[in-house]
Amino acid sequence: MESLTLVIGNKNYSSWSLRPWLLLKQFGIAFDEARIPLFQADSAQALREASPSGRVPVLRDANLVVWDSLAICEYLAEKFPHLPLWPAASDARAVARAVSAEMHAGFSALRENMSMNCRKHLPGRGRAPGVQDDIDRITAIWRDCRKRYGAGGDMLFGKFSIADAMFAPVTFRFVTYGVDTDPVSAAYIKAVQALTPMQDWLAAARVETEVISQSER
Amino acid sequence: MESLTLVIGNKNYSSWSLRPWLLLKQFGIAFDEARIPLFQADSAQALREASPSGRVPVLRDANLVVWDSLAICEYLAEKFPHLPLWPAASDARAVARAVSAEMHAGFSALRENMSMNCRKHLPGRGRAPGVQDDIDRITAIWRDCRKRYGAGGDMLFGKFSIADAMFAPVTFRFVTYGVDTDPVSAAYIKAVQALTPMQDWLAAARVETEVISQSER
Numbered sequence: 001m002e003s004l005t006l007v008i009g010n011k012n013y014s015s016w017s018l019r020p021w022l023l024l025k026q027f028g029i030a031f032d033e034a035r036i037p038l039f040q041a042d043s044a045q046a047l048r049e050a051s052p053s054g055r056v057p058v059l060r061d062a063n064l065v066v067w068d069s070l071a072i073c074e075y076l077a078e079k080f081p082h083l084p085l086w087p088a089a090s091d092a093r094a095v096a097r098a099v100s101a102e103m104h105a106g107f108s109a110l111r112e113n114m115s116m117n118c119r120k121h122l123p124g125r126g127r128a129p130g131v132q133d134d135i136d137r138i139t140a141i142w143r144d145c146r147k148r149y150g151a152g153g154d155m156l157f158g159k160f161s162i163a164d165a166m167f168a169p170v171t172f173r174f175v176t177y178g179v180d181t182d183p184v185s186a187a188y189i190k191a192v193q194a195l196t197p198m199q200d201w202l203a204a205a206r207v208e209t210e211v212i213s214q215s216e217r
Numbered sequence: 218m219e220s221l222t223l224v225i226g227n228k229n230y231s232s233w234s235l236r237p238w239l240l241l242k243q244f245g246i247a248f249d250e251a252r253i254p255l256f257q258a259d260s261a262q263a264l265r266e267a268s269p270s271g272r273v274p275v276l277r278d279a280n281l282v283v284w285d286s287l288a289i290c291e292y293l294a295e296k297f298p299h300l301p302l303w304p305a306a307s308d309a310r311a312v313a314r315a316v317s318a319e320m321h322a323g324f325s326a327l328r329e330n331m332s333m334n335c336r337k338h339l340p341g342r343g344r345a346p347g348v349q350d351d352i353d354r355i356t357a358i359w360r361d362c363r364k365r366y367g368a369g370g371d372m373l374f375g376k377f378s379i380a381d382a383m384f385a386p387v388t389f390r391f392v393t394y395g396v397d398t399d400p401v402s403a404a405y406i407k408a409v410q411a412l413t414p415m416q417d418w419l420a421a422a423r424v425e426t427e428v429i430s431q432s433e434r
Contacts, residue, residue: 052361053319053354066311068318074291075311094283094292101285102270105322137270144269 004031006072007050007058009038012205013212015116015169017057019069023076023165025197027083039212070104073162087157092149096163099141099156103166110134114173119206123178138170139185146184154191168192172202221248223289224267224275226255229422230429232333232386234274236286240293240382242414244300256429287321290379304374309366313380316358316373320383327351331390336423340395355387356402363401371408385409389419 006024008017024031036046036056044054051058051067058065059072066075077085086093109130145156145163152158156167171192174181181189192198223241225234241248253263253273261271268275268284275282276289283292294302303310326347362373362380369375373384388409391398398406409415 052315052358053323064308064311067315068322070287070321071311071314071318074314078307078310090295091281093295094281094288097288097291098269098284101288101321104287104318105285106270108325141269 002030002032003061004029005034005060006031007034007036007056007060009036009056010205010208010210010212011035011201012119012208012210013116014038014056015111015172016055016069018116018169018172018201019165020057020059020072020076021201022168022195022197023073023085023162025200026160026165026195027080027085029076029080029083037208037210040210070100070166073100073165077162084159085162087149087161087163092157095145095149096157096161099145100163100166102141103138103170107134107138107170110138110170110173114177114179116169116172117176118172118202120176121178122176126177135174135179135181138167139181142167142188143182143184146188154187156188160195164192168198171198219247219249220278221246222251222277223248224251224253224273224277226253226273227422227425227427227429228252228418229336229425229427230333231255231273232328232389233272233286235333235386235389235418236382237274237276237289237293238418239385239412239414240290240302240379242417243377243382243412244297244302246293246297246300254425254427257427287317287383290317290382294379301376302379304366304378304380309374312362312366313374313378316362317380317383319358320355320387324351324355324387327355327387327390331394331396333386333389334393335389335419337393338395339393343394352391352396352398355384356398359384359405360399360401363405371404373405377412381409385415388415 006021008014008021036043036050047054047056052065053067057069057072058067059075066072087096109128113128113131114126142156149157155161155164157163171189174189175193223238225231225238253260253267264271264273269282270284274286274289275284276292283289304313326345330345330348331343359373366374372378372381374380388406391406392410
């Protein structure tokens, strides 16, 4: 048994769960995984018992319970200071936090209308008012980060960081809903999709048996 | 001229602007203030020029531009490591980040229906579906933090921290809309309202001349 346990939802649907899971995997941090299938008869009860907010993801570290995807990432960055979970340079780290926070609180039109469903292909669906504005802003963030800070690799700040973990669910959404992007964004999506843990997550999502109708989300 | 400039919106309405402003004031960090009145004919243009996301608050530190209320708070915590912007104990800090992040991304029913309007008194208004659930969760967070970590003062983690800055706009909302709470939450609201910078913010909001109708928010 590892000291860290990450409680997540369905891999096919729980975009917020993917973020800290991917971060842990990318940096080779050992953890136990606990899964609460969402939108089932007993989900609400299980979530209330596992999480102060009634939501996943939740990280347990001995007696400490940390919830919320971004707060978990910050906790891990502090717990493993020798690992570059955030970019090392102060300016880059400040911008990485800004784009991560913007993703964390924003893009509600995209999140509502293009909910994560990573094993599906639904091109053209989800084109509601406001969605294109969200797509435009997200891809502008990606182009700006890649241009200003991306030189050392193919992630937003060169090497993989928390910022990439925060946007990873969006790359699944763009693939599922067939969103066309500029070449820089398309290359970034491809690089994120190619990460081994992303492929593992998708493979696990494909064998999950729960099906949630769009109207329940 | 100070090295830091914080760009904010109208003090009466811009709940997100209040957070880093209050944090800077409470810790005596010098900064210049720039104000962009929201919902005016030229607001959108001014916001686009000031902020990558088109939103306030924005912090400028020489050539660095940091946006989003939570990312600005994290940047300041790193820039002034001798100041206890986050609680000092690792566990308390992790929980402070969790409640701050939950506030940052959540409570959309409350935010939509009880928009900040700190100079007004509108008791009974804003009681839409979902709002009471948000109120119940927020006050549960306050009671939990006060009980587990509040011993050293009258703030969520004893002394004032980023977590209090994140919830400060909610205390204005609860006063404006006459939200009744449990005694622990009521005492916390009173303590936040009594902070000198909160009184200064309210006084400045009262002399602002812009009036935004509810339908524009």
